[in-house]
Amino acid sequence: MKNQTQHHFIKINGVNIFYREAGPKDAPVLVLLHGYPSSSHMYRNLINDLSDKYHLIAPDYPGYGRSEQPPIAEFAYTFENYSVIVQGLLDQLNIKKYSLYLMDYGAPVGWRIASNHPERIDTLIVQNGCAYDEGLEAFWDPIKAYWKDRNNKEAETTLRGFHDANGLKWQYTHGVPDQSVISPDNWEIDLRHLERPENDQIQLDMFYDYRTNVDLYPKWQEYFRTYNPEMLIVYGKNDYIFPVAGAEAYKKDIKNLEYHLYDAGHFALESNGNEIAAAIRQFLDKKTGTQK
Template identity: 40%
Template sequence: MSFPAVSRVLHRHLDVDGVEVFYRESVPDRPDAPVLLLLHGFPSASHQFRRLIDVLGTRYRLVAPDYPGFGHTRVPDGFAYGFDRLADVTEAFVRRLGLSRFVMYVFDFGAPVGFRIAERRPEWITGLIVQNGNAYTEGLSPAARDFIALRPGTEGAEEAVRDLLTLPGTRGQYEDGAGDPELIAPDGWTLDQHFLDLPGRKEAQVALAFDYRSNLERYDRWQAWLREHTPPALIVWGADDPFFPEPGARAYLRDLPGAELHLFGTGHFALEDHLPQIAPLVAGFLDRVWT
């Protein structure tokens, strides 16, 4: 009797200028396998890619780090949170790990982190996979715009952010917009909430929430980068995402008209309930662009 191959996955920490970056890395069957850098979203961490890594890790080298303030990554006292700093640490992590050529998978927060890295190191990026990772103003729902408009010191602003960091708020990010919530395991939001409840984590998320406006200020630059470098691109998008709706996916085609676009009837965390559909698309894309 034969069984589907399941990948061997390593779980490690790597010191990056005093930040102990936790990461997951599959061990493929051949050393020259295509490399996929998986950049996670909010309020999650690298564990959101566990099933994808299990399915594809024998054929490809999948690397998924946790950002500072997320998952198992540990930071020194006084670490200043902002999207520039997340990108700094992630870029240094990539360099320390010796990755110099990879396809980049960006989801949610992974988009502002990943596009900052792409601007700095375009030679690293051989292809782009986007899952509900926004880089266009039309990809912001009214709820997202209201959230981004919050400013520190404004009455009720911090409380509004902290309301999202509760268990109902975390669970809602997984289930809102999902076509069949029974396909979404509760482990994801439960583990996310565990990490959010660790000392200092909510403060980190408040700081990042107030810094999110810095990403919108870079949208023009990221779109120009896409037009200039025209990376091969696969877009897989939960069309009923209450924060980053379908127009954000279609907007990529304006700058990458050759991109492959697939929309799914689900919410923000499309991998949770559409892994059987998305994993083959990812595998096919890697096979096509890796030469």
């Protein structure tokens, strides 16, 4: 029997964090880390699909979804700080062992957590998230230009366009064979938090901070080789943001790898959620010993 999703707020390091939770508290835990420019809302269907036998937790990062958005002057909007917030949430919920679902921005947040605490990781599920230079193709050119010069107005204008109304819709629909299956509610909900005062600057700050993730790629790749984590890749193969070359690259270092590509775009759960949920269930049943 599937469990109804609960919606909670909790203070972590002084910030009011929103998270969704479902499933038996004594079941194996799956932590769902969302991407840019979305929130835990992107996992609403997956949570429902898996909540009969898994304990699902999906937080919103500060400045995203329903979590608090502290002023920029009072909070460091960085991937490192997001990983500290997520780890703080897990610690406060007394969760010691878990699988991580890593999507887009959720990947660098999750890789920090996994490489810092490899003993806590059951499995890793990667959906359109990167840990290799091969995954940073043409989409990243203006971002790389911004890394070189934060005063590059042409790059900044391009980056702002990624999360305006048209840019949001493009992120959800590009590469999707049948766009009618993508709910417009997705980008309307994202737009709500993106229109908060200072949020546009937060997004630019996060784009700039992404360079710190690239610097850590060698460390994370070493983590893969050293600990050989069990990994499932469920990837939208038509993604322009994190193209399939980034998925292929994991094969260089991950020995315990199950690999699936779908005829989908960046937000693959929106068009192929049922297939992905089935693959995750089969994988977790096998790897966490819940198979009956």
